[in-house]
Amino acid sequence: MQVAIQQGLARYGAAASIVAFFALLLVTRHTYNVGPIFLLLASAGLWLSGRRASLPTLAWPLLVAFAGYVLVIGLSTAATGEKLATLDNPSRLILLLMVLWGLWRWPFRLEAVWLGASLGALGGLGIALYQRFILEMPRAEGFQHPIMFGDVAMLLGLLALVGLAHALHTRRPRWMLVLYLAASLAGLVTSLLSGTRGGWVGLPVILFALYRYYAPVLPRRLWLGSLIGFALMGLMAYTIPATGVADRIHQAMHEVKTFHQDTGAESSVGARLELWRAGAMLVDDAGLLGLSEAQVHDRLRALVDQGTVRAPVLEQAHFHNEIIEHWIRHGLLGLLALLALYLLPLRTFMRLAKAHAPELKAAAVAGVVSLTAIIDFGLTQKFFGHQIGIMAFGFTVTVLWAAMLQAHAAHEGTPSHV
Incomplete structure (x- = not known):
């Protein structure tokens, strides 16, 4: 009896921690870490108590991706002489492996993810509306950089969208459908109000992935209505001046057209294009383990002095592209580690997203959507360079992987925990 009560409390605690993480992502500065910290301490306590159980084989792609990434970043940091603070963000992935083990022992319902993401997206919209129309800020930013605020808001909105598809598939109560919709x-509108542009580049691919996996189990008229709805929302966002969407689009097009002019690298888009061009020139120097921050600056200064690239690149703290950033700062091994971090989990999610079991399908599709979105964010932003970025990626993937392990075990008829 006592064991059953303890297990029940552990499961409720796990679900509450998951809800808290997603719900607090946009509405506070750092308290979103409370949920993961609680799960880490609880998992470590369970491990130290001796009640250990091995993770199933299906966990290995994530274990290899997370551990390999941290190992390579650690080697690169040591080789280039960078500060140990460089490891602060990556090291969280190792800690999340303990959380994965704990969540495997404490089965939770996927509704915790959908509910948390929904509360987070709606809370983020409230902050965005307040900052844009009450404080009259040019871009909504919450408590983060505007780009990170907009990207994470879109991530939460997309998670809620997968929750909506799952709720329709499993005929959940109407209030759930309304909340998730x-x-x-809210997530997409918040992203618009943040003025973030890069995150929208991959949205058609993400929506197509969602359609691909759920088209066989949802009515065709629903997809047609959704397509019309998204088109109308986009049109309204573009035509209503208060959103600033049209101005940001026109500005981006103008900056691309004027890139080759003398002052073309001083604009937001122009600076990114010039940084990517400069980064391509430094790839050969990066070697296996990369260049230190000082070495990168010295080489960029040399390129500027030679007239090869333009001076605004020296004003940027990073390359605004996750792949270029990892290749140059952590070398060829860093690039491979990043690609493994992206593709090993994505490959497994994509394989299991074809499953017929609703819970397994939903967890895997959410993984595909989340990872595709984060890869897209990294095309124009150093997403993992921000604590909220590495946690939004790491914790989301960890939770969805644990849900997938549980659903897969249930589908195979094997116990999910001991």
Whole structure:
């Protein structure tokens, strides 16, 4: 009896921690870490108590991706002489492996993810509306950089959208459908109000992935209505001046057209294009383990002095592209580690997203959507360079992987925990 009560409390505690993480992502500065910290301490306590159980084989792709990434970043940091603070963000992935083990022992319902993401997206929209129309800030930013605020808001909205598809598939109560629909729209609107542009580049691919996996189990008229709804929302966002969407689009097009002019690298888009061009020139120097921050600056200064690239690149703290950043700062091994971090989990999610079991399908599709979105964010931003970025990636993937392990075990008829 006592064991059953303890297990019940552990499961409720795990679900509450998951809800808290997603719900607090946009509405506070750092308290979103409370949920993961609680799960880490609880998992470590369970491990130290001796009640250990091995993770199933299906966990290995994530274990290899997370551990390999941290190992390579650690080697690169040591080789280039960078500060140990460089390891602060990556090291969280190792800690999340303990959380994965704990969540495997404490089965939770996927509704914890959908509910948390929905609360987070709606809370983010409230902050965005307040900052844009009450404080009259040019871009909504919450408590983060505007780009990170907009990207994470879109991530939460997309998670809610997968929750909506799952709720329709499994005929959940109407209030869930309304909540998830409102939250998915809230995430996209918040991203618009943040003025973030890069995150929208991959949205058609993400929506196509969602359609691909759920088209066989949802009515065709629903997809047609969704397509019309998204088109109308986009049109409204573009035509309503208060959103600033049209101005940001026109500005981006102008900056691309004027890139080759003398002052073309001084604009937001122009600076990114010039940084990517400069980064391509430094790839050969990066070697296996990369260049230190000082070495990168010295080489960029030399390129500027030679007239090969333009001076605004020296004003940027990073390359605004996750792949270029890892290749140059952590070398060829860093690039391979990043690609493994992206593709090993993505490959498994994509394989299991074809499953017929609803819970297994939903967890895997959410993984595909989340990872595709984060890869897209990294094309124009150093997403993992921000604590909220590495946690949004790491904790989301960890939770979805644990849900996938549990659903897969249930589908195979094997116990999910001991």
